[in-house]
């Protein structure tokens with residue numbers, strides 16, 4: 001196996017590319033999926049990118065001594081040998097929304113300072129699983145006709161960041177278009193919606209954008225489009241039959257947070273009719289203690305880890321409760337006022353007490369919230 | 381290796397490239413040399429027409445302090461520094477008692493600076509040193525080896541723990557010197573917490589250590605003549621904590637005052653989780669018989685009806 005010299009200015013090159021669309025520097029292909037139609041599709045779409053065949057993926061990953069940042073330039077197409085679908089891990093003591101995750105791609109070429117993947121993933125490659133037919137088989141046996149499901153791809157990756165060459169959105173949206181009890185969600189920070197415009201979601205797909213204040217988007221969401229670009233893209237996708245969602249997560253506290261975040265909430269409703277918004281979720285910054293060290297080492301200039309965090313009941317850092325309450329209260333009021341109460345708000349990983357105080361109710365168990373979100377969306 | 385008698389003057393004591401242990405405590409060793417002589421001679425090699433020490437630093441220093449001019453030594457004619465270092469490390473690992481964390485840091489730093497690949501150190505040497513083989517630990521130990529000499533001396537005297545030392549690595553050498561007299565009287569738990577709080581305040585507010593300690597509230601404590609040294613240290617720790625965690629410390633103080641003012645009956649304790657994250661408080665009652673319990677419950681009922689008691693719940697709900 002050849003070793004590659006990393007170009008000195010690779011970070012800048014990556015940034016330049018990301019302004020448009022992510023193109024890896026090199027594609028590694030697991031020999032097991034070399035002739036798979038998805039591999040062929042990807043290599044056709046990445047015609048100019050050199051590729052190399054890998055015989056033993058495990059030892060290849062082990063030998064390839066790349067750090068998290070450099071790994072962003074390398075794409076690995078391989079086979080998912082385990083399960084594609086997993087319940088969102090949630091966290092003890094805080095309410096979870098009964099979300100299921102599809103892991104068809106892993107990792108993300110954007111580089112948000114707060115990204116949990118820096119801590120969570122054990123290799124730095126951008127990974128694409130080619131065996132999508134196994135995913136559909138797994139979905140067929142997993143989805144029961146008597147239950148509601150919310151399922152999405154944006155937990156361990158950005159749902160659309162690779163879509164211009166994987167075209168997975170087309171496969172997945174078509175699959176879910178025929179399911180009456182399932183809401184499929186694509187979560188993204190990108191403007192990569194071209195493939196979505198070519199297909200009819202039949203009211204079953206929500207495209208959701210993570211939003212932040214402009215200051216946080218600029219300083220902490222490296223390589224990601226601006227908030228206004230995200231909102232404008234959301235506006236555009238509505239005309240193709242999609243509902244949209246927004247996730248203010250992580251909301252980050254700093255002296256001017258109120259003014260800055262209000263502007264973004266206002267921008268949403270200035271551009272988008274509340275009827276088309278499936279939900280807006282809120283979650284303040286939280287992270288496992290070990291991620292703090294990683295953030296400090298990788299991003300010495302960021303200040304986001306130095307605010308008033310306490311150790312929550314799940315062992316993760318989160319803002320002191322009074323601060324969280326203050327933040328959520330403001331957001332909930334803004335959204336209610338600007339949408340005339342038409343948009344469903346939920347909190348991500350918060351306690352019953354905070355739900356009750358901010359939203360006036362709390363879901364009895366995770367099924368209730370998950371089902372409610374599905375029904376709201378399917379009724380829209 | 382050949383054994384020779386060497387003049388101590390011909391040894392370059394400034395060149396400590398192979399030195400791992402920084403311990404300079406020589407009393408016992410001097411006593412032993414006076415009584416029995418130098419039983420195990422040091423090992424030297426030659427660089428730039430002078431001898432340098434491979435192992436036996438303390439022996440050479442002890443002899444020098446005893447006024448001995450010539451000592452027996454083994455000479456190893458080896459040009460490859462890394463090879464010598466590896467020999468020395470293996471000698472350490474097989475012969476010496478448990479290495480302290482500064483010695484481990486020295487070993488890691490020397491291996492790295494003598495040109496060994498980071499990956500090889502992590503995979504092969506960290507486990508030998510009983511350190512988990514991770515990049516994180518590698519970087520931690522590397523930065524421990526770069527602590528200021530006075531901090532290293534304080535560590536060797538047992539005045540700074542591993543956690544405290546690790547927190548100190550985030551500061552520049554001059555900042556370390558500034559902080560040293562403040563942290564030495566602190567117990568080990570507080571050293572780490574205090575240093576992390578100081579570092580994070582500097583980062584968050586973009587100020588220097590000087591600027592932080594020139595704040596009026598901190599300066600007043602430092603300059604006050606009304607407190608003993610220990611009281612001062614306690615107050616500094618508290619003040620820094622409240623600058624770092626203003627809402628939490630204010631709420632905690634409010635809670636403590638509330639409990640004090642309510643005057644719960646004897647045997648009753650009102651408890652909260654560490655960071656007030658749980659919605660509920662809990663109550664612990666100790667009693668020796670039914671009468672005592674009844675008394676306590678009666679008093680508690682009165683307390684529950686008081687306005688003071690409700691204050692906490694109002695404050696908790698305030699946003």
Ligand code: SF4
Pocket residue numbers: 107108109110111112114115116117156157158189
């Ligand atoms: S977009 Fe999401 S997955 Fe990608 S780096 Fe940012 S937080 Fe991580």
